[in-house]
Amino acid sequence: MKLLILVGTMTGTAEMVADELAAALDGAEIVAMDGGDPAVLEGAEACILCTSTYGDGEVPDGARPFYDTLRASALDLSGLRYGVIALGDSSYETFCEGGKLFDKALAVRGARRIGEVLCCDASSGDMPEEKAREWLEDWRDALTAEAGATA
Numbered sequence: 001m002k003l004l005i006l007v008g009t010m011t012g013t014a015e016m017v018a019d020e021l022a023a024a025l026d027g028a029e030i031v032a033m034d035g036g037d038p039a040v041l042e043g044a045e046a047c048i049l050c051t052s053t054y055g056d057g058e059v060p061d062g063a064r065p066f067y068d069t070l071r072a073s074a075l076d077l078s079g080l081r082y083g084v085i086a087l088g089d090s091s092y093e094t095f096c097e098g099g100k101l102f103d104k105a106l107a108v109r110g111a112r113r114i115g116e117v118l119c120c121d122a123s124s125g126d127m128p129e130e131k132a133r134e135w136l137e138d139w140r141d142a143l144t145a146e147a148g149a150t151a
């Protein structure tokens with residue numbers, strides 16, 4: 001199964017989390033949304049979208065063109081299963097909104113989310129890469145179960 005890990009980051013935390021996921025997922029390909037094209041999703045069966053939040057609950061600046069292009073597109077992503085790892089800080093009212101925005105945008109294009117959005121809180125003291133590794137175990141099992149059910 002072709003699995004992409006899409007990354008949206010400003011200061012590298014989401015990238016570090018993506019590296020950790022890629023190490024655990026043999027053969028997964030990391031794609032930076034900064035400079036990327038959402039058309040890459042059309043050929044993928046599964047993806048994990050890993051992004052932080054900036055501004056007033058917005059996606060990172062570098063991921064903005066990717067987000068806007070996805071929202072404006074007519075891509076058919078009905079074959080795509082995805083997960084979202086949202087990085088943020090609960091001191092903001094717009095906690096993890098960047099990941100939630102991408103969740104909605106992917107769902108609108110027909111993609112189906114597997115599992116819950118993982119929200120990583122920079123104020124919690126938790127290591128986001130550890131939370132992501134734990135989340136990945138369940139996500140992978142759910143993806144496998146879903147693939148079996150729809151095969």
Ligand SMILES: Cc1cc2nc3c(=O)[nH]c(=O)nc-3n(C[C@H](O)[C@H](O)[C@H](O)COP(=O)(O)O)c2cc1C
Nearest residue numbers: 009010011012013014052053057088089092095096
């Ligand atoms: C200027 C600024 C604005 C931020 N705005 C938000 C926000 O609106 N909501 C949120 O949940 N986190 C917000 N954050 C927290 C970041 O999303 C969080 O620290 C994240 O882990 C950074 O990940 P990155 O290194 O991958 O960019 C903000 C951080 C900064 C520095």
